[in-house]
Amino acid sequence: MIDLYYWTTPNGHKITVFLEESGLPYKIHPVNISKNEQFASDFLKISPNNKIPAIVDNAPEDNKGPLSLFESGAILWYLAEKSKKFIPHSAREKAEVSEWLFWQMGGLGPMAGQNHHFNTYAPEKIPYAMERYTKETARLYGVLDKQLHGRDWVAAGQYTIADMAIYPWIVPHKMQGQNLDDFPNLKKWYEKMQSREAVKKAYALAKDISGQK
Numbered sequence: 107m108i109d110l111y112y113w114t115t116p117n118g119h120k121i122t123v124f125l126e127e128s129g130l131p132y133k134i135h136p137v138n139i140s141k142n143e144q145f146a147s148d149f150l151k152i153s154p155n156n157k158i159p160a161i162v163d164n165a166p167e168d169n170k171g172p173l174s175l176f177e178s179g180a181i182l183w184y185l186a187e188k189s190k191k192f193i194p195h196s197a198r199e200k201a202e203v204s205e206w207l208f209w210q211m212g213g214l215g216p217m218a219g220q221n222h223h224f225n226t227y228a229p230e231k232i233p234y235a236m237e238r239y240t241k242e243t244a245r246l247y248g249v250l251d252k253q254l255h256g257r258d259w260v261a262a263g264q265y266t267i268a269d270m271a272i273y274p275w276i277v278p279h280k281m282q283g284q285n286l287d288d289f290p291n292l293k294k295w296y297e298k299m300q301s302r303e304a305v306k307k308a309y310a311l312a313k314d315i316s317g318q319k
Contacts, residue, residue, distance in 0.1 A: 108132040108185070109162040111149060113139050114312040116215070116274035117178040121159045122311055123270045124182055126304035128189045136315050152176065163188070179211040182267040192266050199262035206253070206261045206268035210275065214250075217242045218275050221282045240283040247276075247289050254291035258298070273299045 108125065110132050112118045125132045137143045137158050144156045152174035153160035161181050166173040167188065175181050183204075186193035194200050221239040224232060250272065253260060261268045276296055279286055286293040299305055 107164045109135060109164065111135045111137050111153065111158055111160040111162075112315075113137050113144075113158045114316045115139070115158065116218075116277070117157070118159050119274035119277075119308055119312060120178050120271050121161070121181055121185075122308035123273070123305055124185055124192065124267065126307045126311075127270070127302075128185065128191045130185065130189055134311075134315065161185075177211075179207050179271060182207065182271055186267050192270070194262045194264065194266065199264075202261040203266045203268045207271050209249075210268070210271045214243075214246050214272060214275050217246060218278075218282055222278065225283065226281055243282045244284060244288075247279075247284055247292060251289035251292040254295050257291075257295075259295070269295075269299060273305070 108130055110121055110125065112122065112134050113136060122134075137146075137149055139158065143149065144153070144158060149160070150156060152162060153176040155176060157176065159178055159181060160174065160176040161184075163173045163175070163184075175184055183193070194203060217239060220235070221243045224235040224239055228235075250260070257263070259265050259269055260272060273296070276286075276292070286296060
């Protein structure tokens, strides 16, 4: 059983999508970040950076007791290795998946996150910051659009954790000031992701947890 400490953010969605896709049994423990629950001492024991998501695997392969893990990219990689799903076997293909996973973690996520902050949540509108992060988000969308030219999936010629990591950060594209019609390859991939049953279940679950009936 995987205990998932979760809230309804792009990084949280990554893990519920994976768990729904893989069929690994899991239980959600909501951590409402709008109520600062991420600063609770019990949560900080498993996520010292006070960020969701985090997991506790109660049945790790080494049989040495529960294993806790924070950082969404690390969690995806761990769960893929554990389940032997959505990660390639060959070193070359695995390297390509890792490239795009880290691209999301180090680029798309942080830049889109700053985009969200300055364009939607910041108490003061700062034109320079708004323009900077909107343009950088567009640049990253362009990188992804180019990668998806002639491809069904982002990496290794198959559906992987790279797709699961990236998709939740494209979902709020309107908030980010992006038009998917400007990125036709990305748009085609986005619609394919959106139609997956596990993705639908993960996002329906998010609405239930956040009370958005």
